[in-house]
Amino acid sequence: MSEDSTPSGDVTGLLQRLRSGDERAADQLFPLVYDELRRAAQRAMRREREDHTLRPTELVHEAWFKLAGPTPEPLHNRAHFLGVAARAMRQVLVDHARRRNAGKRGGAFHHTTIDGLTPGEEMPSDEILALDDALTRLGEQSARLQTVVEFRYFSGLTDAEIGELLGVSERTVHRDWLKARAWLYKELYPSR
C-alpha cells in the first residue's frame, strides 16, 4: 500500500462512531488525519508546478477528500471530520513552528522544511506558538471559544457549519469568534 492511501472505510466508520457520541473515535481519527495533513503538505511540496496557495485550510480540505473518498458526505460527517482536522492542523503547524524555531536557534536556518510548508505562506513561528499557547489558555476559560477558533481558523469552516456542528446559532458563532479574536489579540499583542 502506498503512503498516500488510507482506507477511507476506516474514516467513515470512525466518523459514524464520532457522530453517535463515541469520543474515543476522535482520538483514533486524530492520528490518521494528522498524518494525512502532513502528507498533503509534503505532496504539495513535491508537485512540479504549484498552482495554488498552500494554506492550512486547503490542506485540511484536501485531506478530507483523501480520507473520506470522493463521494460527497453528509454535512455532519464532513463537519465532524473538519472538527478533528482543525485540531490536527493546529498540531501540524505548531510542531512545524517548534522545529523551525529549533533550527533558528541552532543558527542553521534553512527554509526548506520537512512539513512542506513553504515560507511564502508560513506563519511566523513565534507567533504561531504564541497563538497556540493563548488558544490553550482561552480553552481553559471557554472550550467553545477555543473550538470556534480552531474550526474557523485551522479548518476553514464557515460560521453556519460551525453552528451546525456545535448546535448553536450562526449568530452565536459569530459573536464567539469576535470575542475569541479580541481576547487572543489582547493576549498576543499586549503593547498595542
Added chain:
Amino acid sequence: MTPDPRWNRLSNLFDQALELPEEARANWLESACPDDPALRAEVYAMLKAHELRQGILESDLVTDTRTVLQETVAEALADRYDVERLLGEGGMASVFLAHERKHGRKVVIKVLKPQIAARYGVDRFLREVRIAARLAHPHILALIDSGEARGLLYYIMPYVEGESLRQRLDRAGPLPIRDALSLLRDLADALAHAHRAGVVHRDLKPGNVLWVGNHAFLMDFGIAKLVDEQDSMELTDHGFAVGTPAYMPPEQRISDPSLDHRADLYAWGTLAHETLTGRLPLPPEKAGEVDTGGVRAHRLELPESVARLVARCLATEPSRRPASAEEIVAELDALGAPSSAAAPTRSLSRLALLSIAAVLSLGGFAVWHATRSPPPHAGGLPTPITVLGFTNETGDPSLDTWGRMAGDWLTQGLQATGLVPVVPWPTALQASQLLQAQRQEGKSVNPVSFLREETGAGTVVSGSYYLLGDSLQFRLEVADAVRGRVLGTIAPITTSRSTPQAGIEVMRDRLMGMIALWTEDKIGHARQLELRPPTFEAYQIFEGGAERFRNQDYAGAMTEYRRAFLADTEFVGALLGAGIAAWNLGDAKLTDSIVREIHLRESKLGDYQRLRLESLDALLAGDGEAEVTALRKASAEAPGSMATYNLAVASLSTDRPQEALAVLETLEPERGDMRGWSSYWTQLTHALHLVGDHERELKAARELRSRYPDRRVGLTLEVRALAAEGRAAAIDSVLFAARALPPATYWSQGAAMVVAGEELATHGWTEAGTQYLMRGKSWLEGQLRVQPGDESHLYWLGSALYDLGEWARSRQIFDSLATKDPDRLQYRELAALAAARTGSVRDTLGPVAPADRGEYTMFRARLAAIRGDYTGALALFGEASRLGLRGLPWIHASAYRDLVAFRNDPRALPFSLRPAQASAAKPN
C-alpha cells in the same frame, strides 16, 4: 468545567459593548464596571483589539525577508527556471534574473512582494499582468508567462541585455539627434499601440525604457490605468499620486480622475526633452508657457518642428497637446525620423523584427495586427468565438491530449447553443498548435491577439489544467480578442485524474451558460447537451485519425476514426470523421454504411456536426443543391473552416463558379484549416478557370507549385491555365521543368500533355491541341510498356484516344478498366460514349448509385449531344449541375469532342459547357 464568574462577566461586558457605537463604548464600560478596574482594562484592551483587527488571525500569508522570497521563488518555479539573482526591487515588486531551461535563455521574473500582495496590491498586480499580456508590440517588452505559485504572483519577461535610458543618459548625456529621434519615434509608436488597446502607461520615464542596440523597449506597465476601467479611483485611495513626479503632467499630480492618454504624451515630451538635451524641462508652474526655444536652446541643430512638437506635448492643458501618439509618430515620420523597427507595414516590421531578434537573441515578439475588420457581435460578445487548446500545466506530456479534448468539447458545446458562431475545432486546434510551436521556438506570443489573427476570433476561450494530488484542475478564461480584455473566468473545476471528461463536461456546461448569459435576449435557450466527451483512449486514437486526414491519408484516417468509435461507441463524432474520410476515398458504399450508423446515434452530434452529416446525406443522395444548402449553414456556423472550403467545392460541382470564387476569397490560405491544405489552391484555379480569369488562374497554379513543389498536380493546373490562353511555348517549358519531379502515376507528364491538348482544342487551338494529345498518347503508351495495366495511365490514354477520335481503341481501354473496377461508373460511361461514337448504343450502364446521379445525368447529356439532340443535352446538363457533378471544372475540356457544338451556342452560356473566354489568337 465550572464557569468562571469573572470570565462570564468579561464575556457579557464585551458582548454588550459591541452592541454600542464604537465611540460610546469606553464611557459605557466605565459605568457598567465601576468596581473592577483590572477587568475593565481587560475588556477595554479587547475592544481596542477588536477595532484594530490586525493580527495573525486575519491572514495566513506572511513573509519577511528577501532571502526567503528569492528561495521561495526559486523553489516555486524550479521546474522551469533557475533563479540566479535579485536584479532589483521596486516599490511593489522584486525583480529576479533567471535562466529558462527549456529555451536556454535568460528571463526576468517580476514578483509582487508578498506583504504588498497581502495588503492591497493583488488586483493591481493582476491588472499589470493583464495589461502586459494584452500589449504585443515590437517596442513593448513582451510577456512570456505569468501566474501564481505558492501564493506568489509573478510575471516573466525576456531578459534584455542593455541599459535603461536612465543609465544611458546618466552615463553619456543626451543622445545623438538621429538616435534620439529614432528612440522617441519607437516609444510614441508603442504608446500609440497601448492607447489603441485602451491602456495608458502613466509612468513613462527613462528608467522604464530599455535601449538596446538602437532599439527601444517600453516596459513596466505596473501603474498603468485602464482607460475603460471603472475602479480607477482605488489607485489613489491610498493617498499618494501614482507615477514619477518629474514626468507627470499637471493633471496627474492632482490625481485628476479624467486623466487620459494625453498624460503619456506629456511624459513623452518630458522624456524627449531630457533625451535631446540631457535636462528636464522646467516644471509648468515655473515655466508658465514653454516656448519652442526650450529644447533648441540646448540643441541648436534640432529641427524646429521637433522642438515645436516637444513643446506642444508639454502643454499644461491636455487639449493643447497633440491629440494622439499616432500624431507624434506621423510628425516624426514626416521628418524622416529613422525607426529602428516598427515600420508602418506589417511585412517590413516583421522583417525588421527578425533581424533584431537575430542580433539580440531575444526570442522575437508578437506583433498585434489590427488589420482585420472589427468582427460582428452577438449581444455584447464579439464573434466568432475560438476555443484554444488548453495548456497542459501538469508537467506530464502524456496528458497533453486532455487539453485538446477540452478545447474540442468546449467548441462543440458552444456550437450546440446555436447562440454564436464558433470557430470549428480543427481550425482552433491548428492555431493552438502554431501558438505552441511559436512559444517553443522561444517567441513570446500574445495568445489572444495571435488567435484573433489566426482564426479571426472576436472572443477567445482559453484555459489550462494542473495536477492537484490525484485530481486534475481545469481553469478557464474568456477574453475579448478585439479589445484584449478578460471578460470572465469560471471557478476552477477539479476532477479525478482518471475521469477528466467529467470535469470537461462540467466546464463546458458552465461555459455554455456564461455565453448564454452574455448573449442577452437568448438566455435560457441553450440546449442541454447529450454529448459527453469520449474516453481518453478513444480521443487519442481519434487525434491520430485527424492527423492522417490532414495529410490526405484518407484510408488511414478512416481506420483510425473507426477504431476511435469502437473504443467508445458514444463517440459519434469519430464516426462522422470516418464517413467523411470514406467519401474522400471515393467509396460511396462504405460512406453510406457509415452514415447509416451515424443516423442511429444522431442525437450525439453537435449542430455543426449535424450539418456536416446533412451534407454527407446530400452527397450520397446525389443532391448537389441540398449539399450546398447544408454547407452554407455549416459554413455560417463556422466561417473559414473546412465547411467553407467544402461549400466552395460544392458550388463548383453545381456550376456556380462565381459563388465558389467568392467563398474561396473569404478563406485565408495562411490560416486555420487552409494552412497546408493544398486543395485550396486547386479549387481556386478551378473557379478562376471557369470564370475565365486565366491570369489569376495561372498565379494560383504557380502558388500551388511553389508551395508544394513535389506535387505534380500544380504543374498540370499551370499547364491548363497556359493552354487556355494558347501559350504553347510556356507549356513546353513547364513540361520540361516537370521532368525533374518525382513521377506520379495520376498526374503524370502524359496526363499534363492530355490536359494541355484538350484545353487548347477547347479554346480553339485545334491543331496545337492535337499535337499535345499525340505527344501525350505516345508518352503514355511508352509508360504502359514499362507498367502494363497501370490504371491511371490507361485512363489518360483512353481519354487521349477519345479526344483524337480513335474511338475503337478508346472503347477497348475503358471496357477493360470497367471490367477491372466495376464499381466505378466513370469507366462504364466512357466505354459507352466511345461505343456510341462507333454506332453501338448502350443506354443502360447497370446500377447507378444515388451519389452518382449527377455524373450519370452528365453522361446522358453527352450521349444526347453525340446524337445531335442539343436541346436535350442542355436540359440534361442543367439537371446534372443541379444534382452536382464532381469534376465539373474539367468537363468542358475533357468532353470537348462531345460539347464542341456548344462552343458558339448562346443557350450554353449559363453553363460551364464552353470555355468562358475564347480567344481568336493563334498559339505562339
